[in-house]
Amino acid sequence: MTRVKVNPSNRDKEISRIIEISGENIYSCMQCSKCSASCPANSEMDILPHQVVRILQLGNYERIVNSQTIWNCASCFTCGARCPRDIDITKIMEAIRLTVIRNKGESRIDVDELPEKIDDKMPHQAIVSVFRKYRK
Amino acid sequence: MKYSYFPGCTLKTKAQELEKYALRSAEVLGFELEEQIEWQCCGAVYPLATDEIATKLSSVRTLASAKENGNKLVTLCSACHHVIKRVNEDMKTDKSTRDKVNNYLNISEDYKGEVEVLHYLEVLRDEIGFDELAKLVKNPLTGRKIGAYYGCLLLRPDKVMGFDDPENPSTIEEFIKALGATPVKYPYRTECCGGYLSLDNKDKAANMASSILLSASKHEANEIVTACPLCKYNLEINELKSKVTVTYFTELLAEALGVK
Ligand code: SF4
Ligand code: SF4
Numbered sequence: 001m002t003r004v005k006v007n008p009s010n011r012d013k014e015i016s017r018i019i020e021i022s023g024e025n026i027y028s029c030m031q032c033s034k035c036s037a038s039c040p041a042n043s044e045m046d047i048l049p050h051q052v053v054r055i056l057q058l059g060n061y062e063r064i065v066n067s068q069t070i071w072n073c074a075s076c077f078t079c080g081a082r083c084p085r086d087i088d089i090t091k092i093m094e095a096i097r098l099t100v101i102r103n104k105g106e107s108r109i110d111v112d113e114l115p116e117k118i119d120d121k122m123p124h125q126a127i128v129s130v131f132r133k134y135r136k
Numbered sequence: 137m138k139y140s141y142f143p144g145c146t147l148k149t150k151a152q153e154l155e156k157y158a159l160r161s162a163e164v165l166g167f168e169l170e171e172q173i174e175w176q177c178c179g180a181v182y183p184l185a186t187d188e189i190a191t192k193l194s195s196v197r198t199l200a201s202a203k204e205n206g207n208k209l210v211t212l213c214s215a216c217h218h219v220i221k222r223v224n225e226d227m228k229t230d231k232s233t234r235d236k237v238n239n240y241l242n243i244s245e246d247y248k249g250e251v252e253v254l255h256y257l258e259v260l261r262d263e264i265g266f267d268e269l270a271k272l273v274k275n276p277l278t279g280r281k282i283g284a285y286y287g288c289l290l291l292r293p294d295k296v297m298g299f300d301d302p303e304n305p306s307t308i309e310e311f312i313k314a315l316g317a318t319p320v321k322y323p324y325r326t327e328c329c330g331g332y333l334s335l336d337n338k339d340k341a342a343n344m345a346s347s348i349l350l351s352a353s354k355h356e357a358n359e360i361v362t363a364c365p366l367c368k369y370n371l372e373i374n375e376l377k378s379k380v381t382v383t384y385f386t387e388l389l390a391e392a393l394g395v396k
Contacts, residue, residue, distance in 0.1 A: 023186040040328045040347075044340050072337060074344075075181060076328035077292035081302055088293070094184035109336065117335050121372070123150040123365040125215050128180035129332035132191070 014061040014099060022095035028085045029053045035079035035089050044072040049079050049089050056092070070096045071108060075133070101136045108134035137263065139254070140202035140209045141169035144216035145177045151213070151365035153383075157390035158212050158256055164393045165264055165272060169210055172201055178219040181332070189236050195223035196237050200247040208252045210259055212386070214364035218289035218297065221253045225296045255290065255299065257363065257385065261307055266314040274394035276316025282388070283320040283357030283380075284308030285348065287367045288328050302326065308361065308385065315392035324351035329370040345370040349378035361385040 019026060029050070036048035047055065047067045055063050064070075073093040080088035100106050109130055118127065147155040162169050176194040183191035198220060202209040211217035226233045228249025238246040254262070260269055286305055294302040305326065309319035327348055330341025349371060352360050359381045362368050371382045390396040 021185045021187055040344055041333070041340065043343075044337070072333065072340060074328050074331045074333050075184070076288040076331065078288070078328065081292045081294065091184045098185055121150060121369055122335070123146045123369050124177075125144075125146045125180045125213070125364075125366045126332050126335050126369065128145070128177060129215075129366075130335045132179055132181045132183075133332060134336070 012059060012061065014065075015056060015059050018056065018061075018064075018092070018095045018099055020095075021098055022088075022091040024087050024089075024091050026053050026056050026087065026092065029057065029087055030085060032084060034082050034084060035087075038078045038082045039073075040076060040078065041072050041074050045069040049093075052092065052096070053087070053089065064096055065100050069093075070100070071134070097133065098136070101134065107136065137166075138168040138170055138207060139259070140205055140207040141171050142175055142178075142198050142202075142209060142211050142216060142220065143171060144175075144211070144213045146215075146365045147213055151368070151384070154212055154363070154365065154386055157384065157386035157396060160395040161386060161389045161393050164395055165260075165269070167259065167264070170205075170207070172198060175201075178216045180215050180219070182219045182222045189233065189240065192223045192226065192233070192237060193241065195220045196227060196241060196247055199224055199227070199249075199251045199253070200241070200243050202251045203247060208254055210254050210256060212256050212363065214255075214287060214289040214362075215366065217253070217255045217363075222296050224249050224251060224253050255363070257290075257307055257311065258299070260311060260389075266310050269311075270314040270316075273315055273392045275392055277312075277388065277392055278316050280317040281320050281356055281358050282312045282317045283322050283352040283355070283360040284312060284325055285329075285352075285360045285362045285367060285371070285382075286326045287362065287364055288326075288331070289364060291326060311385065312361070312388070315388060317388075320352070320355050320357035322351045322355035322357060324348040327351075329364075329367045331366060331370070334366075334370050334373075341370055342374055345374045346378070349374055349380050353378045353380050359383060361388055 033050040036050045047069045291302040300307045312319040330344040334341035
């Protein structure tokens with residue numbers, strides 16, 4: 001087993017930005033995986049919530065922003081509610097999404113395609129939410 | 137008793153029943169919901185980023201207007217409730233947000249989170265009381281087996297929402313009991329319905345909603361009630377598969393009070 005050194009002072013700019021936007025202390029995570037076990041969307045995630053936190057600790061920004069996980073998180077707050085270290089992983093997911101969609105041209109939803117995805121009964125709440133979660 | 141009332145966009149469009157039956161029932165129960173003037177959309181999802189201010193402004197306008205009227209603020213939609221209650225908490229506890237928002241809004245008196253935000257269910261439970269409610273029931277829903285569906289937004293995060301025990305809530309079950317029906321507890325009542333995933337990832341949302349319906353029907357609930365238009369939508373599009381019907385809690389209330 002190779003020893004990997006986690007050094008908060010060496011983390012790069014993007015990772016610092018994610019931590020700052022989330023307001024959460026990712027270094028207090030003990031990798032118990034309770035968040036991942038609780039996550040109702042985990043079957044659609046290529047990196048599970050506890051792995052997201054670990055990869056952030058290790059500073060692998062590319063791996064994080066290119067994951068499907070952040071777009072399949074439903075912001076249900078279950079992970080944070082159950083974390084024994086009181087880390088709100090929902091906020092970390094949001095911070096990662098934002099570091100992507102705040103860049104020009106990086107919106108996740110194409111407005112022209114929206115009409116096909118909306119049916120008669122879909123509440124406005126869903127549409128407004130998607131604009132907030134996938135676009136800036 | 138008079139409350140300021142924030143309806144939100146969805147209640148004026150796709151979720152009109154949620155509002156209609158709430159207002160009718162309020163009349164019978166003896167409280168007034170005064171709709172706010174020129175309210176704005178809450179944004180549907182609480183802005184989780186520590187550096188976002190603009191997305192919180194509409195909630196603060198709503199809260200400041202309730203404060204001006206000297207009222208508690210009542211919400212009906214779980215999502216509006218979640219957003220406004222959490223923004224209120226930020227205004228109360230986070231100095232940086234409070235200062236920035238107040239500087240920007242330039243309202244006559246700084247808003248500091250003074251208003252009490254109540255969900256309609258909390259008005260029933262804490263201001264009227266389920267015992268009192270039970271006395272006003274005209275058509276008891278005797279024999280009906282009804283499951284409560286809480287979902288995410290009323291319960292979590294518990295520290296801010298303070299609605300009920302986030303893992304084992306009982307408010308909606310007590311509400312169902314007060315109306316004369318039999319509440320059915322089932323494991324998935326606090327699980328996520330898929331929320332906004334239903335727009336871009338329909339299969340996943342369908343999967344999540346189906347698990348909830350299946351859990352309810354396994355425990356022999358014939359119907360479930362919710363306070364959230366998006367939960368209702370997600371559950372309803374999968375309802376056929378399970379025979380469990382989905383309604384708003386206010387429809388049930390109006391029915392029991394004889395005003396449906
Ligand atoms: S539940 Fe908390 S401590 Fe456990 S792995 Fe997840 S983030 Fe880390
Ligand atoms: S907030 Fe996202 S990551 Fe956390 S449990 Fe819900 S879906 Fe999973």
